[in-house]
Each structure stands twice: as C-alpha cells, then as structure tokens.
Amino acid sequence: MSDGGAGRGVSVIVAAHRAHDTIARAVRSLLAQDWTAWEAVIVSDDGTDYRPTLQAAGIDDPRLVFASTGRIGAGAPAARNVGLKAARLALVAPLDADDRFRPGRLSALVPLAVRHGAAFDNVAVVRDTDGSPLRCLYGDEQAPALLDGACFLETSVPMFPVVRRDLVPGWDEDVDFCDDVVFNVRVLDAAGPVPLVSTPFYEYRQRAGSITFSADSGERAERCYRRALDRLAGDGFGIRDESLRHRFMQAIVVKRARNAAYDAAFRAGRCANFQEFLALGEG
Template sequence: MPRPTTSILMPIYNAQDTLARSVGSVLGQSRDDWELLLVEDGSRDASPALAADLAARDPRVRLLVPGGNHGAAAARNHGLSQARGRYIAFLDADDRWHPDKLARQLAFMQENQIGLSYTSYARLTPDDKLIARETAPARLDYKSMLGPNRMGCLTVIYDSHRFSGPQPMPDLPLQHDYALWLRLLRLGGPAFGLDETLAYFRVGVGTLSGSKRRAVRDIWKVWRKEEGLSRAQSLAAFARYAGHSLRHRVFQRPDPSGLTFGDDTESSPEQPPSPRRG
C-alpha cells in the first residue's frame, strides 16, 4: 500500500452515535491519499466494535487500541506515533469534514508553501442546526495567538517536514491542541487561514461551567508552564482571551433561519454545496 500523504488522527471515546458519520466524512474525501488512525481510548459503549468494523472495510482506516482511558491528547499522540503521512490532520469522532477539505486545504498549502494552516468551520447543535460560522483569520502568528485559540482543531493541518517531524501534544486534559499550535508557531513561523467552511464542529449537549473553568485553568498552564510567560504576560493574554469569549457569547446566537446540515438537506456535509467563502 503506498505511503499516504496525510495522516488523520481520530481519538474515540464513547462515540457510538456519531463515529460512523465522522469516519464517513473522511471516506468521502475527493482526495484519497490519506490514512485515518482511529485510536480507541477505553470506550464503554459499542464504539470499539463499530471502529473495528469500519477499519475492516477500508485498508486506509487503521484501528489502534493502546488500552485504558488516557484522554484525547494521549490518544492523538499514540496515533501520531504510528502515522506515516507527511501532513498531520485532526478530526474528532463527533465532527465532520466537507468532502473537498483535504483537496482544497492541501492545494492551498502546497501552492503557497505553507507549513501550518486552518480553515473556517461551522458550529452545529447535536441535531445539526447551525449555531455560527467561525471565520478563519487570514494569518496568525505567535503573538496574536496569545489569547483566544482561533484555530479549530478539526481544521488544522501541518506539514511535519517543516517542523522536524511530527509534534506531539502536551498531556493536558484541555487546551492540548492550543499548546501545540503555540509550539508550532514558535518553531515554524505564522499560520495561514483558508476562509472556506470545510469542517463541521458538533457542540456537545450541556457544556458545563466546570468544563469552562477547567479550560481556563489549562490555558493558564499553557501560558505559564508550556510557554514560560511571566505573570504579567499571562494576565495580558487572559484579558484578550476573556474579551474574545465575551464577544463570542454576545454576537454568536443560533442562526434564526433554522438552517440545518443534516443528511436530508441540501446543505448536508455528505451532499454539500461548494465550500462557502467569507
């Protein structure tokens, strides 16, 4: 089997209701030179059997079972250790991609000699109602990322050849992706955004305030411990983070049109329109 161009890392934990659609969005890519690494992280539902069945159907899909439950960062890192592709991409087991995501984004990177990129994406409710579109900034550097994380994990692709090989995520419960983006920006310069809606993020049911507090705690750890920022620098970054979060809550309400992205609509990720720009 030829070496894949892109390795896609997908941690799995209790995802029996969404896994098939997420994997299906990869199988449906218009560009087919990829491998999908499913990392089973100790699920207690039917996910392991479902993942095994999906992997048995296509040799590009590989199931990895390291054993136990170690969290998303450890699962992604385990997948990364087995990755064979030059480009590294990320997709969770409840999110989806537009069929042209890999084709459009890799062309964008290769034509412009970009090492780290991200795209715009849609935030959806569990029943596929559009909450908001997250627009990709044209360019992000290290300084501009000291604050809110403007790079959606499900949209990011990086060229491992530009960063001395694959780069693992720090072992944090939350914000491990953000910590990796900061490291990549330090190592390889700015990241560039493709303003096309090429991914669909499913917002979980009942996000708890405790999770938000843990996210703030972990982002503080990223600044202070991973990046070695002073307390004053971290407070300045937190002010930018808090300001962005407030604006996000005020201005991003559910779309009043009731637009859905389900299986039987014209805007379905499985039967989508052309990628939306802007």
C-alpha cells in the same frame, strides 16, 4: 482526486472516547473527500474497539488504522500522541470524533500545507441535535489570507490545521482542556504565517455530553489556563518566539476573563456551552 505525488498523504488522527454514536459520521466525512491519499488513525481512549461499530455501519476500508491508549479517559492529547506514533503519512490532521470534514477540505488544504508547512481553514460551529449553524469563526470579509500566532490568539473557536509531519510538535498532555490552543501556537511558532482558507471546511459540532457541555467545564478551563501560564513562565512550551510567548500569556488573561463570564452565564441557564455563550454576544 488522488494525492498528486508522494509526500502528500494525510494521517487523520481521531481520538475516540465514548464516540460510538458519532464515529461513523466522522469517518464518512473522510470517505467523501475527493483527496483519497489519507489514512484515519482511530485511537480508542475508552477500552472499546471501534472497528465493529464502523463495520456495523457498513464502513470497512483499508485506510482505517486502529490503536488504543491502553487506558480509559487518558484524554484527547494522550490519544492523539498515540495516533501520531502510529501515523505513517507525510502530513497530519486532527479530527474530533464528533466533528466532520466537509467535502473538498483535504484537496483545499493539503497542497498549501505541503508548500507552507501547515494550512488552516475557517470553522463552522453547528448544533449537533438539529444541524443548525451557531456561528462561523470568520465571516468572508474577516478572514485573513495568512494566519500567524498573534492572529490565532484572537480567535475563540477551535481550529484544526493540516500540518507537515516534521513540524508537528505533539500534544501537551498536562493541558488537556486547551491542548488545541497550545498545539496551534507551537505549529505557528515553527512554521510562521501560513495560509488560511476562508471556506468553513471543518464542522465543529456542539453535542450534549461533550466536554464543553459539562457542568465543570468552566473549572476545567480555569485549571488549564493556570497550568498553561505556569508552563509559559517555565519552559514556555518550547515556543522560540519570545514576543509570541508574551502574547500567549496576555491571551490567556483575556480567555480567563471570558471563561469566568461564560461560567456565570452557564450556571444562570443562559447558554448550554461555550460556543452558544459566544453566539449570545456576551463574550
């Protein structure tokens, strides 16, 4: 399947930090899409070149664009913003370098994003070591047809929309742990309720060595939540809907309490990461 017309191409932004072991899998998931009008903007945030790694894996495609933050460990938001500047197509979609799109994702979401400004899908959380499922964001009977800001703030699994370029707010680099939450709230503030596809087309991989496995992840999350509250009390992240800003502040209070419970469970050895903690039913 092609793009079906102009203005329906997708710039997939991949922030890459120490991702040489996983980048080929992420890119192969794009090569497997039946929607072929995409480019992958791969942004190095570790001072290394990802082109030779992909070529060694047999991947050399003209749709691959390479960029760099020029720094080491600038953070995913900074890398995504570099990718956004380099992106050339009408739609934007983030993809973490250790995750993957399942087949059919772009053909399902792109037409919806073109019409409605953005589109989300269900998310499958998978243990990276053996590919076993941990949980799904929504069961088939739970997924709403439309996602708005209030509904999104009740979720606890990262979500990765396809967004029309004119509605992309960029990523806030001062909240680098929960930047995806801020990004999605800002998208939904701009677009209003948008379609949610109940099929879990995005595979969120839980991998040892990732930020959610780190011993200080609970502390980093707490710092992020404090910074987000400060921003909401100040410039409000530019969120125009006052009720949504208020809901966001309330949601952070809930997330902080859940994070404290997770931190205790992690330090007690009951879980290895936040998604395993949620799968225990303690969150």
